[in-house]
Amino acid sequence: APKTVSQAAFKWLDQWEEAMAKGRQREVPETLHNSAWAWDFFSVTTHILPSWTASYKISSKTLLQNRALSYRDVGNAFRNELQDAEATKGRVARGAFSASYAGEDPQDDEGDAHIIEGQYPSSKKGERKRQRSPEKRRECPACGLSHELAKCFYVFPNQAWKGFKPRERIQKKVKEALEEDSDLEAQVKALTRKKARTSKDRNLMQPTKEENSDQ
Numbered sequence: 099a100p101k102t103v104s105q106a107a108f109k110w111l112d113q114w115e116e117a118m119a120k121g122r123q124r125e126v127p128e129t130l131h132n133s134a135w136a137w138d139f140f141s142v143t144t145h146i147l148p149s150w151t152a153s154y155k156i157s158s159k160t161l162l163q164n165r166a167l168s169y170r171d172v173g174n175a176f177r178n179e180l181q182d183a184e185a186t187k188g189r190v191a192r193g194a195f196s197a198s199y200a201g202e203d204p205q206d207d208e209g210d211a212h213i214i215e216g217q218y219p220s221s222k223k224g225e226r227k228r229q230r231s232p233e234k235r236r237e238c239p240a241c242g243l244s245h246e247l248a249k250c251f252y253v254f255p256n257q258a259w260k261g262f263k264p265r266e267r268i269q270k271k272v273k274e275a276l277e278e279d280s281d282l283e284a285q286v287k288a289l290t291r292k293k294a295r296t297s298k299d300r301n302l303m304q305p306t307k308e309e310n311s312d313q
Contacts, residue, residue: 107146107180108244111173114139118169132167139169143176150179174259181243181265239282240272247282248289 121129128134136158144151154175161167238245241252251258252272258264276283 104146104180104183105244108177110142111177111180112244115170115173118173129169132162132165135169136162136167136172139172147176147179147183150176170259171261174262178263181268239279240275240286241268242271243268247285248293253286254289254293 118129118135128138140151140155154172158167158172237243238247238250240247240250243250247253249257250272251262252264252268253276255264276286
């Protein structure tokens with residue numbers, strides 16, 4: 099079945115955020131300057147949520163001029179708006195989305211489909227890989243959105259982006275899923291323990307105040 103615009107947009111947004119993070123680590127110019135990445139971002143979103151894009155460009159004008167616009171805040175705002183745009187339907191045109199900087203495409207997990215049917219550069223020069231039959235996109239078993247369970251803000255609200263606004267409808271869906279699905283509940287408990295251990299290990303690795311005062 100063809101993907102809807104909103105489904106493809108969620109996937110594109112995930113890839114765009116990943117490409118931005120990798121690009122900034124590598125100091126790719128297009129990801130470091132607000133005017134560059136914001137222009138590219140809005141040129142895509144205007145075809146998906148034109149009213150939101152026009153409004154957001156106006157409200158963020160000062161931040162953009164002061165080079166203080168955060169790509170994470172922009173991405174999260176767009177994601178929140180997408181969650182409300184349930185009426186957005188239709189086929190996604192090939193090539194409608196692209197999340198690539200300096201030839202670096204974000205890596206998909208094994209078995210995860212690309213956002214749309216399209217062409218992506220392969221590791222060999224001159225070759226192009228066409229995704230004709232993408233597999234079913236990864237879907238959170240708790241909220242149904244396009245991400246892993248471990249990254250679900252509704253299950254793990256402490257890791258949500260700044261300014262994230264949970265939707266009551268989705269919160270209710272997650273609560274019901276956890277109450278009715280014992281396997282899902284077990285997965286969440288296991289992830290919670292794992293996150294707690296990871297957090298504890300990080301705290302143990304950090305120097306104490308006394309150690310800092312001796313340096």
